[in-house]
Amino acid sequence: MSESILEMKDIEKEYFGNKVLKGININVKPGEIHAIVGENGAGKSTLMNILFGMPVIHSTGGFKGEIYFNGKKTEIKCPKDAMNLGIGMVHQEFMLLPSFTITENIKLNREKTKNNFLSKIMGEKVKTLDMKAMGADSRKSLDKVGMTIDEWAMVEGLPVGYMQFIEIAREIDKSNIKLLVFDEPTAVLTESEAEHLIDCMKKLAEEGIGIIFITHRLDEVMMAADSITVLRDGEMVANKKRGETNVVELAELMVGRKIERLVNKNESAENEEQKETIMEIKNLKVLMPGEEVKDVSLNIKRGEILGIGGLAGQGKIGIANGIMGLYESKGEVLFKGKAFKLNNTSEALKSGLAFVSEDRRGVGLLLDKSMELNIVISSMQIKNEYLKKIGFFTQMDSKNIRKHALKMINELDIRCRGPQQKVRQLSGGNQQKICIARALTLKPEILFVSEPTRGIDIGAKKLILDLLVKLNKEQGMTIVMTSSELSELRAISDRIVIISKGKIEGILKPDDSDADFGLMMAGHYHKIQKEEL
Amino acid sequence: MSKTKISVNKKSEMAAKINKILFDNMVTILFIVLCIIEIILSGQSAYFILNELVARIARNSFLVLSLIIPVIAGMGLNFGIVIGAMAAQAAIIAVAHWQIKGILGFLLCILLSTPLAILLGYITGKLLNKTKGQEMIASMIFGFFANGIYQLIFLLLIGTIIPMKDPVIVLSSGVGIKNTIDLSGSIKYSLDNLIKLPLSITLAIICFGFMVYYLWKYIKKREKKNLFVSLLFIIAGGCFAVIYNYEFMLNKINVPIATMLLILALCFFNNFICSTKLGQNFKAVGQNMHIAGVSGINVDKVRVNAIIISTVLAAWGQLIFLQNIGTLNTYGSHEQVGMFAIASLLIGGATVTNADNKQAIIGTILFHTMFIVSPMAGKNLFGNAQIGEYFRVFVVYGVIGVSLGLHAWKNQYEKNKLMKQ
Numbered sequence: 001m002s003e004s005i006l007e008m009k010d011i012e013k014e015y016f017g018n019k020v021l022k023g024i025n026i027n028v029k030p031g032e033i034h035a036i037v038g039e040n041g042a043g044k045s046t047l048m049n050i051l052f053g054m055p056v057i058h059s060t061g062g063f064k065g066e067i068y069f070n071g072k073k074t075e076i077k078c079p080k081d082a083m084n085l086g087i088g089m090v091h092q093e094f095m096l097l098p099s100f101t102i103t104e105n106i107k108l109n110r111e112k113t114k115n116n117f118l119s120k121i122m123g124e125k126v127k128t129l130d131m132k133a134m135g136a137d138s139r140k141s142l143d144k145v146g147m148t149i150d151e152w153a154m155v156e157g158l159p160v161g162y163m164q165f166i167e168i169a170r171e172i173d174k175s176n177i178k179l180l181v182f183d184e185p186t187a188v189l190t191e192s193e194a195e196h197l198i199d200c201m202k203k204l205a206e207e208g209i210g211i212i213f214i215t216h217r218l219d220e221v222m223m224a225a226d227s228i229t230v231l232r233d234g235e236m237v238a239n240k241k242r243g244e245t246n247v248v249e250l251a252e253l254m255v256g257r258k259i260e261r262l263v264n265k266n267e268s269a270e271n272e273e274q275k276e277t278i279m280e281i282k283n284l285k286v287l288m289p290g291e292e293v294k295d296v297s298l299n300i301k302r303g304e305i306l307g308i309g310g311l312a313g314q315g316k317i318g319i320a321n322g323i324m325g326l327y328e329s330k331g332e333v334l335f336k337g338k339a340f341k342l343n344n345t346s347e348a349l350k351s352g353l354a355f356v357s358e359d360r361r362g363v364g365l366l367l368d369k370s371m372e373l374n375i376v377i378s379s380m381q382i383k384n385e386y387l388k389k390i391g392f393f394t395q396m397d398s399k400n401i402r403k404h405a406l407k408m409i410n411e412l413d414i415r416c417r418g419p420q421q422k423v424r425q426l427s428g429g430n431q432q433k434i435c436i437a438r439a440l441t442l443k444p445e446i447l448f449v450s451e452p453t454r455g456i457d458i459g460a461k462k463l464i465l466d467l468l469v470k471l472n473k474e475q476g477m478t479i480v481m482t483s484s485e486l487s488e489l490r491a492i493s494d495r496i497v498i499i500s501k502g503k504i505e506g507i508l509k510p511d512d513s514d515a516d517f518g519l520m521m522a523g524h525y526h527k528i529q530k531e532e533l
Numbered sequence: 534m535s536k537t538k539i540s541v542n543k544k545s546e547m548a549a550k551i552n553k554i555l556f557d558n559m560v561t562i563l564f565i566v567l568c569i570i571e572i573i574l575s576g577q578s579a580y581f582i583l584n585e586l587v588a589r590i591a592r593n594s595f596l597v598l599s600l601i602i603p604v605i606a607g608m609g610l611n612f613g614i615v616i617g618a619m620a621a622q623a624a625i626i627a628v629a630h631w632q633i634k635g636i637l638g639f640l641l642c643i644l645l646s647t648p649l650a651i652l653l654g655y656i657t658g659k660l661l662n663k664t665k666g667q668e669m670i671a672s673m674i675f676g677f678f679a680n681g682i683y684q685l686i687f688l689l690l691i692g693t694i695i696p697m698k699d700p701v702i703v704l705s706s707g708v709g710i711k712n713t714i715d716l717s718g719s720i721k722y723s724l725d726n727l728i729k730l731p732l733s734i735t736l737a738i739i740c741f742g743f744m745v746y747y748l749w750k751y752i753k754k755r756e757k758k759n760l761f762v763s764l765l766f767i768i769a770g771g772c773f774a775v776i777y778n779y780e781f782m783l784n785k786i787n788v789p790i791a792t793m794l795l796i797l798a799l800c801f802f803n804n805f806i807c808s809t810k811l812g813q814n815f816k817a818v819g820q821n822m823h824i825a826g827v828s829g830i831n832v833d834k835v836r837v838n839a840i841i842i843s844t845v846l847a848a849w850g851q852l853i854f855l856q857n858i859g860t861l862n863t864y865g866s867h868e869q870v871g872m873f874a875i876a877s878l879l880i881g882g883a884t885v886t887n888a889d890n891k892q893a894i895i896g897t898i899l900f901h902t903m904f905i906v907s908p909m910a911g912k913n914l915f916g917n918a919q920i921g922e923y924f925r926v927f928v929v930y931g932v933i934g935v936s937l938g939l940h941a942w943k944n945q946y947e948k949n950k951l952m953k954q
Contacts, residue, residue, distance in 0.1 A: 079827075080829065083829070091827075095824045095827055095828070096824070097816075097817055097820040097821055097824055097825075098820065099816075099820060100816070100817070100820070104813070108817060108824075108825075108828045108830075109814075109817070109825075109828040109829045109830050111810055111813055113809075113810050116809075118805075119809075124810065125809065125810055125811045126806070126809045126810070126811055127809060127810055128808050128809055129808060129809065129810060129813055
């Protein structure tokens with residue numbers, strides 16, 4: 001067969017001593033659709049960043065390995081190099097300007113121009129745009145991707161499905177395009193739109209363009225790809241041809257790993273039905289950009305650890321944020337049998353909920369204040385605790401604060417120089433513990449924890465998880481943990497809710513099979529079940 | 534049954550349309566109503582108001598129009614135009630010192646102020662690139678800072694470090710420029726007096742111009758509507774031409790044609806820029822810096838360019854302003870320029886993210902109508918002209934606050950609507 005258009009050999013990449021890619025080999029031929037599948041954090045985006053020479057790669061010490069493009073060894077130092085070589089990218093989040101027409105978007109920064117009376121004096125920049133020629137070019141590209149839409153329509157207000165195709169049209173409008181990367185193009189599309197997109201991809205491949213197709217949706221991989229690479233934790237675990245594999249096997253390869261259960265099995269399986277429901281969520285909608293929750297109904301039981309999992313952008317993070325009133329939300333929530341007011345953070349905190357945010361440094365902590373203040377600030381604000389009253393004025397009760405902080409430091413094993421150290425100076429794991437300590441100070445009945453181990457080294461991860469288990473067991477605290485890392489959800493949760501496209505895809509037990517988890521994450525568990533029925 | 538339903542639908546559709554028009558233009562409509570009330574209250578003659586208004590439109594429009602390009606480039610309202618105004622005043626002081634009269638002096642002012650404005654605009658642009666997202670407040674504070682340097686130069690350095698001997702301009706102590714400089718010896722009316730025509734003739738010419746335009750449109754598109762409109766204009770133009778032959782107040786109001794032509798040219802320039810590659814970059818950056826950057830546009834450079842253009846235009850605008858006023862208030866003329874121009878633009882219905890020529894001109898007319906009639910209206914209403922004066926100032930700051938507030942409220946409203954869906 002013909003020579004490869006792209007070969008990436010033994011790619012390795014480290015971020016601050018943390019190996020995120022461990023010897024990846026990718027080989028794409030002209031006219032081939034090459035799928036790359038893997039969970040979040042498997043290394044797909046790092047690989048693509050290397051391919052595009054993104055600054056984030058070079059500012060963190062570059063990478064090891066070689067890239068051959070069109071048979072020649074090449075060095076891609078910046079995105080412009082990649083562009084010049086003929087590598088294009090269809091972005092996951094749309095790179096379209098809403099109040100431009102489709103034509104203006106397709107020709108963005110590659111506008112056709114013509115001379116006018118001023119351009120001869122003042123140069124290129126003030127040449128008039130040749131809208132007619134631009135429109136004609138756009139029409140051609142739109143026809144190629146099978147879009148009949150008017151090229152002068154405004155992008156604003158177009159259905160989401162169209163935008164993806166406009167992006168593709170923009171890439172193929174570049175005359176030298178040889179390799180096109182689709183970064184999760186179907187994540188926001190409906191099924192019929194996705195099918196149309198795959199047809200379009202196949203058509204482009206027929207013209208000899210090499211295509212890299214990054215996705216979570218495994219059935220689409222089976223439909224479209226000629227060859228499939230599976231990444232997991234920075235390793236290439238499989239490289240298969242289409243005929244050699246099936247959806248279930250891919251799902252297993254994607255998720256498969258040893259699960260270390262931190263909680264004893266027979267303890268957790270303890271007759272769940274008898275547990276009382278502490279919170280009842282009905283038809284929750286949360287308008288959190290990028291993590292929109294569309295319709296979630298869920299019962300949280302007293303004394304359990306409930307895991308919420310799912311891929312990034314599917315809405316799992318939105319649930320806790322919505323209930324805590326950080327983003328606008330709608331729906332019916334019953335807390336201990338009484339109606340619970342949404343969109344009111346202080347009310348939520350007062351009624352006995354506490355939240356450890358996924359955005360530790362942004363929302364969670366006052367980085368330049370002392371640890372002890374960080375620990376008690378919410379309860380001072382919400383419950384008027386740790387305050388002394390002197391006439392009309394209130395003062396911080398520093399003695400009590402110190403006592404409580406020391407107790408927390410002791411209980412949670414926070415490594416620090418003392419309660420007055422600034423939070424900024426602590427490591428990620430200890431910062432996370434302070435967030436938890438603050439939540440505990442509120443003496444909550446339900447503790448929401450979002451991504452508790454993000455950006456924390458492996459040793460500290462385990463400590464945090466142990467801590468959550470301890471709280472649950474010793475104090476009977478109800479914990480709702482949201483996490484992108486399935487393994488940690490499976491390590492400590494009693495039940496795991498998988499969210500896909502803003503809705504609940506299913507609820508699993510931690511010891512259910514890898515394939516079930518993989519399929520649910522990819523959002524077609526139900527599809528397959530339906531077929532089986 | 535179905536018929537009535539349709540008509541009801543049509544009616545509610547109409548209502549919705551009218552609602553939308555009212556909602557979209559609420560600031561402008563509010564001020565039109567205010568203007569009408571004040572005109573009635575003031576009891577001023579139409580001649581007085583029109584005469585003042587023509588002068589003020591000629592004086593101020595250029596400055597207001599200089600604000601448009603930064604808005605398109607997503608940098609909000611450029612309070613930094615005061616910096617351009619300072620550049621202009623530096624040039625005027627020089628020309629007043631050399632006592633170069635008439636249009637020659639004016640052209641020299643332009644020649645001197647332009648490079649200075651480019652330099653200052655470049656610095657402002659660089660600063661605003663460091664404060665993305667807070668351009669408005671940053672440019673305002675930078676304006677105050679520049680004012681300090683301006684005062685330092687003209688109050689302290691003139692006569693000490695910068696040698697200048699001119700008893701007319703320099704204070705009697707020999708250090709510092711006088712508080713007011715009379716420009717009648719230099720550029721006063723240099724542009725305004727170039728060509729002057731009575732308002733009636735001007736309006737007639739404008740009408741005939743429109744007539745030709747619509748006739749041309751009719752020939753191109755063959756739409757009956759255009760023919761009809763051009764007919765209307767020829768009648769109106771004819772009327773104005775007839776009026777010229779009789780004793781009427783429209784004949785006594787003189788229009789500075791050269792100034793007006795310059796303003797018209799700037800309107801065309803703004804439109805022209807928008808149709809070029811440069812303008813496309815402005816628009817792209819204005820919508821989303823990240824996306825523009827990803828597609829290879831040098832975002833920072835585009836933003837600096839927008840501010841440079843705005844600053845230069847503001848300098849020219851200040852020259853037009855001062856040649857009409859006739860006296861330079863050395864330490865005060867530039868101070869309110871930004872506020873007044875921005876208030877005008879906002880009254881016209883512009884927002885922080887959206888502005889065009891039409892809004893600038895309408896805004897200037899409304900704002901200055903209010904300015905003209907407020908003192909008398911205040912006097913008639915409260916028996917005190919001071920209260921009218923107070924209203925003037927109140928209007929300036931009030932309109933900025935109100936329209937920024939309304940803008941935020943509109944966004945909130947639309948977000949809520951989205952949530953409800």
